[in-house]
Amino acid sequence: MHKVDAGSPLRCLMVAWLADPERGSEWAAAWGMAITAARLGPVRLLVRPDCEASIRAWCARHPEVPIEPLAVAPAARWYRRLAPVLPKGHFFDYFAWLEAAGAKARALVAKERFDLAIHAALGCYWLPSPVVGLGIPSVWGPVGGATRPPPALLPVLGARGLFERACERSILALAARLPVTRRTMRCADLVLVEGEATLAALPADVSARARIFNRAVLTQVPEVPECPRERTVLFPSLLDARKAPSLALEAFRFAPKDSVLLFANAGPEEPYLRERARVLGLEDRVRFLGRVPRARYFELVRAAGAVVFTGLNEDGGCALCEAMLLGAPVVVLAHSGPKEIIETWATDRSRVVLVPPGSPHATAAQLGEGLRRLLEHPPRARGPYLDQPSAMRFFLALLADAMRAQPADSCPRAFAPKEHAPEALAPSLEL
Numbered sequence: 001m002h003k004v005d006a007g008s009p010l011r012c013l014m015v016a017w018l019a020d021p022e023r024g025s026e027w028a029a030a031w032g033m034a035i036t037a038a039r040l041g042p043v044r045l046l047v048r049p050d051c052e053a054s055i056r057a058w059c060a061r062h063p064e065v066p067i068e069p070l071a072v073a074p075a076a077r078w079y080r081r082l083a084p085v086l087p088k089g090h091f092f093d094y095f096a097w098l099e100a101a102g103a104k105a106r107a108l109v110a111k112e113r114f115d116l117a118i119h120a121a122l123g124c125y126w127l128p129s130p131v132v133g134l135g136i137p138s139v140w141g142p143v144g145g146a147t148r149p150p151p152a153l154l155p156v157l158g159a160r161g162l163f164e165r166a167c168e169r170s171i172l173a174l175a176a177r178l179p180v181t182r183r184t185m186r187c188a189d190l191v192l193v194e195g196e197a198t199l200a201a202l203p204a205d206v207s208a209r210a211r212i213f214n215r216a217v218l219t220q221v222p223e224v225p226e227c228p229r230e231r232t233v234l235f236p237s238l239l240d241a242r243k244a245p246s247l248a249l250e251a252f253r254f255a256p257k258d259s260v261l262l263f264a265n266a267g268p269e270e271p272y273l274r275e276r277a278r279v280l281g282l283e284d285r286v287r288f289l290g291r292v293p294r295a296r297y298f299e300l301v302r303a304a305g306a307v308v309f310t311g312l313n314e315d316g317g318c319a320l321c322e323a324m325l326l327g328a329p330v331v332v333l334a335h336s337g338p339k340e341i342i343e344t345w346a347t348d349r350s351r352v353v354l355v356p357p358g359s360p361h362a363t364a365a366q367l368g369e370g371l372r373r374l375l376e377h378p379p380r381a382r383g384p385y386l387d388q389p390s391a392m393r394f395f396l397a398l399l400a401d402a403m404r405a406q407p408a409d410s411c412p413r414a415f416a417p418k419e420h421a422p423e424a425l426a427p428s429l430e431l
Helices: 025-037 049-061 078-082 090-111 151-175 179-187 196-201 245-252 270-279 294-303 318-325 336-345 360-376 388-403 422-429
Strands: 012-016 043-047 067-071 116-121 138-143 190-193 232-235 260-263 286-288 306-309 330-333 352-355
Touching: 012 025, 012 090, 025 043, 025 116, 025 318, 025 388, 043 049, 043 090, 049 067, 116 388, 138 179, 138 388, 151 245, 151 360, 190 388, 196 336, 232 245, 232 294, 245 260, 245 270, 245 360, 270 286, 294 318, 306 318, 306 360, 318 330, 318 336, 330 336, 330 360, 336 352, 336 388, 352 360
Parallel strands: 012 043, 012 116, 043 067, 116 138, 138 190, 232 260, 232 306, 260 286, 306 330, 330 352
Antiparallel strands: none
């Protein structure tokens, strides 16, 4: 059993292809994990090369946070040529990066003391991880990727989206059964999953010991000056069929006539949305802002009368957590990750409207009713209502559990871990 020396801080090796304090989504979730883990001691963070500069700049402004980024460049594998031309092609780059990160991790562990290895990003249940077999306790995840759209809302994806979804599910099911992936599942000392959908997708022996934790709740937001709420509905997600911006547009038909819908992102659905807004007679009240700078985005959230989230297969919910941390009222499709985040971590349900999925028309009508209610009767509360302190304590306690885990019998360590005293972690869990 690996234990932690009572006289020394935890030293963590974290693998995160995407981790960046200046970006959202996957980057923000992994960065939140790194900042939280740093409360226990130094974090050596293996990242993609384009993430290193912004992390070093952030760390220079916050020298009290012991995070050291280390850029890892992927090898020049032949299959990386497929990345720019195939859907989800970035995974080819990621496969090569994982190989390089594994080699770097083994080299670091061979010459430095680390007490824990964490795979923070990408968090996919169907991919292997280099954090197992390093001779130190390992944490795989939180991983997601098994969420499926509500059946009643499948028409929102369109024919192309349905075809892509079917192909993707077949590929993921195959990848999840590869020996290298199954080895990761069974060798990780602590398996973390984003939600119930991914838990159900794991083999029975793995799911029986897995824990649920959604890393999106660790997302960080800057200080944003308080301002009056405006009569705006903000849609912050990609304009992609899976994010269902069309549901938000249809819902906006039921919003007060003096309100404005802001699409604060870009994506392939934009031409359709523009045309649909024209057909509905809403073109004067719908604005397409494109991708906005991060600082401006936070200002829009802070001022919004409501922020709407209609993703059909969301495991996480970083943008939702950002809105809750900035105090914005939200209207949310009650499905998978966002639903579980609100039910577990929301402290003020007066600023939340959860809409159960039904037919596209019925769902849009209920979303619209939620928008109307929040805009006509704005909640008075302004502060954050995501219980992030409790979430951070829970995550740190999970890391403490990993330190106490027995290595899997089928996956012997490369070398015997050092013996220390586990009670050392307990004082560090105070936030």
